[in-house]
Structure formats: C-alpha cells, structure tokens
Amino acid sequence: MKLCVVGSGYVGLVTAACMAEVGHHVIGIDIDASKVALLNAGGIPIYEPGLDDLVSKNKSRLSFTTDYAACADADAVFIAVGTPPDEDGSADLQYVIAAARSAASYMPDGCLVIVKSTVPVGTTDAVADEVKQVMAKRGVSAHVAFNPEFLREGNAVGDFLKPDRIIIGVEDDATEAALRRMYAAFNRNRDRMIVMDRRSAELSKYAANCMLATRISFMNDLSRLCDVVGGDIESVRRGIGSDERIGPHFLYAGIGYGGSCFPKDVQALLATGEQYDVDLPMVSAAWQANKTQRQWFIQRLMDAVKSQGAKKVAIWGLAFKPGTDDMREAPSIDVVNALLDAGVQVVACDPAATASAQEIWGNRIAYENEPNAVCNDADILVVLTEWLMFREPDWSDIANRMAGSYIFDARNLYVKEELQSYGLSCVNIGRGKSI
Numbered sequence: 544m545k546l547c548v549v550g551s552g553y554v555g556l557v558t559a560a561c562m563a564e565v566g567h568h569v570i571g572i573d574i575d576a577s578k579v580a581l582l583n584a585g586g587i588p589i590y591e592p593g594l595d596d597l598v599s600k601n602k603s604r605l606s607f608t609t610d611y612a613a614c615a616d617a618d619a620v621f622i623a624v625g626t627p628p629d630e631d632g633s634a635d636l637q638y639v640i641a642a643a644r645s646a647a648s649y650m651p652d653g654c655l656v657i658v659k660s661t662v663p664v665g666t667t668d669a670v671a672d673e674v675k676q677v678m679a680k681r682g683v684s685a686h687v688a689f690n691p692e693f694l695r696e697g698n699a700v701g702d703f704l705k706p707d708r709i710i711i712g713v714e715d716d717a718t719e720a721a722l723r724r725m726y727a728a729f730n731r732n733r734d735r736m737i738v739m740d741r742r743s744a745e746l747s748k749y750a751a752n753c754m755l756a757t758r759i760s761f762m763n764d765l766s767r768l769c770d771v772v773g774g775d776i777e778s779v780r781r782g783i784g785s786d787e788r789i790g791p792h793f794l795y796a797g798i799g800y801g802g803s804c805f806p807k808d809v810q811a812l813l814a815t816g817e818q819y820d821v822d823l824p825m826v827s828a829a830w831q832a833n834k835t836q837r838q839w840f841i842q843r844l845m846d847a848v849k850s851q852g853a854k855k856v857a858i859w860g861l862a863f864k865p866g867t868d869d870m871r872e873a874p875s876i877d878v879v880n881a882l883l884d885a886g887v888q889v890v891a892c893d894p895a896a897t898a899s900a901q902e903i904w905g906n907r908i909a910y911e912n913e914p915n916a917v918c919n920d921a922d923i924l925v926v927l928t929e930w931l932m933f934r935e936p937d938w939s940d941i942a943n944r945m946a947g948s949y950i951f952d953a954r955n956l957y958v959k960e961e962l963q964s965y966g967l968s969c970v971n972i973g974r975g976k977s978i
C-alpha cells in the first residue's frame with residue numbers, strides 16, 4: 544500500500560520505518576524542514592535502538608518531505624504528530640487538526656485517515672468532520688479511524704514489529720478491512736487486532752497509560768511508608784508481583800514517572816473528566832502521588848546537600864528512562880533545577896541524552912561521557928536513570944574519586960550494605976530509613 548505518515552517523531556518515524564520494512568511504500572511528512580533534510584541524508588533525529596538500521600535498510604521504500612502533496616496518491620495517511628499538554632493540562636490538539644486539514648487538501652477519494660496520536664475522546668470524530676469539510680470542496684471523501692500506539696521508547700522497533708495488540712477504532716467494515724490489510728504482516732500467527740468504536744479506542748489508550756501510572760504511584764506511596772516503618776519495598780514488590788491477579792510489571796518504586804506520555808496523558812484524562820463533569824479520584828490520586836514522590840526525593844536530596852555543605856553533585860542518567868534520549872518530563876529536570884537553584888555545581892553523564900540536556904541547560908551544567916569521571920570531587924552522586932552502564936559500578940574507584948560519601952539511588956539499583964563496605968552511604972527508595 545502507499546502510505547503517508549504525518550509527523551516524524553518517536554511514533555511517526557518508527558511507524559514509517561516499520562511499515563516500509565513489511566513492504567509498504569511510505570512517505571514521512573514533517574513540518575520541521577531540518578528534520579526532513581537530516582532523514583533524507585540518512586541521519587536519524589532521535590536515539591532509538593535499531594531505528595537507524597531499519598530506516599537505511601528500507602530507503603528504497605521510505606522517503607521524507609515537508610510537502611503534503613505527497614498525500615495525493617496515498618491509500619492511507621497516518622497522523623502521528625504531538626499532542627502536548629495545554630496550560631490547563633488538556634491535550635493541545637492544534638497539531639492534529641492542522642495535519643488533518645493539510646492532508647485532506649490532497650488526499651484522493653476513499654483514502655483512509657488513521658489518527659495515531661494519543662487524543663482525547665471525541666477527537667477522531669472532530670478530525671473526521673474536518674476532513675469531510677475540506678474534501679467535500681473537491682467532491683471526494685475519506686474514511687477515518689483511530690489506532691493508538693503502544694510502543695515503548697527504548698524498545699519501539701521491537702514493540703511495533705511484534706505488538707501485543709493492535710487496537711483499531713472504526714465506524715464501518717470497509718475501514719476495518721483496509722486496516723486489516725495494512726497490518727497483515729504484523730498479525731500473522733494470531734489475531735492481535737482488537738476492533739472497537741473510535742471513542743472506546745481513544746479511551747483505551749488513556750486507560751492503559753493511566754493504569755500503569757497508577758500502579759507506579761501506588762508502589763511509590765508504599766515506598767514512603769516503608770521508609771518510615773522500616774519495610775523493604777523490593778520485598779513487597781516481589782511479594783505482590785507473584786500474585787497472578789496483580790502480576791510483576793510496573794511495580795517498581797522510584798522517583799515518580801516522567802516521560803512524554805504518562806504525565807501528559809494522566810493530566811489529559813483528568814481534563815476530560817472535568818470537561819464532562821465526571822470525577823476521576825483514582826486518576827487524580829495517581830497524579831498527586833507522583834508529584835509527592837518527586838518532591839519527597841528532592842527534599843531528601845536537598846537536606847543532604849545542606850547537611851553536607853555539598854558544592855558539587857554528580858548525576859548518572861538524564862533521560863526519563865534507559866534506551867532513549869527523550870527528556871520530556873524527565874525527573875532529572877526537577878532534580879537538576881533544584882540543585883542549580885541552590886547554587887550547586889552539577890556534572891552529568893548520560894549515554895544518549897546529552898544533546899537533549901544541552902537544549903535545556905546549555906553550559907549551566909557540565910557533561911562527561913565516562914560515568915566515573917563525573918564523580919571526581921563530587922560531594923553526592925545521584926542515580927536517576929537505570930541505564931545498564933550504571934548497574935555494576937566500580938565502587939572502590941568511585942569512593943576514591945568522590946569528596947563526599949552519599950549515593951542517592953532513585954532506582955533502587957544498589958545494595959546499601961555493599962556500598963557501606965566502601966565507606967559510602969546509599970539512600971534509596973523505600974528500603975528502610977537511610978538518613
């Protein structure tokens with residue numbers, strides 16, 4: 544099939560490359576001319592494992608443009624542009640609507656529009672109205688579907704090529720048939736397609752992210768209790784994760800979720816509840832608990848900065864999670880800003896996110912490629928992202944390099960007793976009171 548994918552970000556670029564990989568002819572459309580030029584020159588604007596190989600391998604079927612005229616002979620057009628939070632937390636839909644309008648000016652009769660951006664309930668209906676209005680002027684029409692994306696940054700290519708499920712929100716059989724044809728290569732050994740109406744599909748995406756955010760927030764609440772009463776959140780996690788009804792995933796306590804999806808989607812679902820005057824106390828608690836957890840960690844860190852008279856703090860990990868350079872809503876932003884506000888010198892190491900961090904702080908913090916080097920003369924080391932390179936540190940070398948002895952482990956990677964043998968004090972999450 545001939546496909547256009549509007550938006551060449553984390554979702555659009557992965558969608559375009561994976562659709563080309565299975566034989567579709569794909570044109571990626573983005574308004575960012577420098578991104579398009581980079582992609583056409585063989586570069587990749589984001590860090591996502593395996594994506595560069597996939598894009599270069601499929602370049603005979605994959606190209607990029609800023610020109611919506613590419614939609615003129617498309618069988619289907621994906622919309623995968625951003626839906627960032629507006630000032631009141633609701634999803635800002637201006638990019639989705641603008642993309643739909645631009646594509647509709649060129650799309651041929653019978654074309655399929657597939658909204659892949661995460662959008663509040665009713666948005667795909669609004670896109671359908673917009674598309675209908677624009678296309679009616681040319682005496683043509685289109686089908687409109689919603690197809691949420693569930694890829695995880697850091698594992699996006701694998702998730703797209705081998706999805707757990709493919710949810711499609713459609714209003715007619717012809718649209719379902721077209722989507723089944725398009726996704727056939729991803730759907731061979733069992734039927735992963737779950738077909739529903741567009742509104743249920745839109746809600747399913749928010750429900751999935753808010754459920755996962757709620758699990759994390761629940762464990763974070765318990766971790767603070769563990770710290771006071773002396774329990775170990777890791778034991779509690781293993782204890783409850785073995786219950787089949789609960790399962791082991793998304794039960795890790797930490798510094799609170801960040802990233803481009805959970806914070807904005809939790810806020811957007813709350814905004815939808817407000818818009819329709821429906822109270823969503825669980826979702827609201829998942830949001831409040833996340834803020835509490837983040838602040839609780841930062842408060843402990845700042846208390847240590849004060850008590851130790853810390854002048855220099857080393858940071859391991861800036862990306863919101865391993866495997867990505869994405870720093871949207873990363874916990875590191877709040878942590879580093881609190882340190883800078885207190886006049887502390889910050890030196891950071893992240894294997895992928897240095898360029899993203901430079902866009903935020905420029906030279907207000909220093910960057911190192913080598914994890915142990917950031918520890919030189921540091922009073923405190925804070926570990927914020929569980930990249931593999933931070934899993935088995937040489938504590939003897941680190942203890943020698945550091946001026947102080949505090950290790951703030953926001954991901955529960957380390958064993959307190961082991962660090963003690965090197966003269967280091969480990970502060971982690973919910974593993975008994977440390978300071």
Ligand SMILES: NC(=O)c1ccc[n+]([C@@H]2O[C@H](COP(=O)([O-])OP(=O)(O)OC[C@H]3O[C@@H](n4cnc5c(N)ncnc54)[C@H](O)[C@@H]3O)[C@@H](O)[C@H]2O)c1
Pocket residue numbers: 549550551552553554555572573574575578623624625626638641642659660661662692693694695696803804
């Ligand atoms: N990032 C994820 O892990 C993830 C996972 C599932 C769903 N989503 C959802 O997918 C959507 C896209 O997310 P993302 O992380 O890929 O965003 P992104 O910011 O990485 O990419 C968006 C791209 O769209 C382009 N764009 C904006 N307006 C445009 C227009 N009118 N025409 C053409 N291009 C335009 C931007 O230049 C940018 O390259 C969001 O709704 C997000 O919630 C994201």
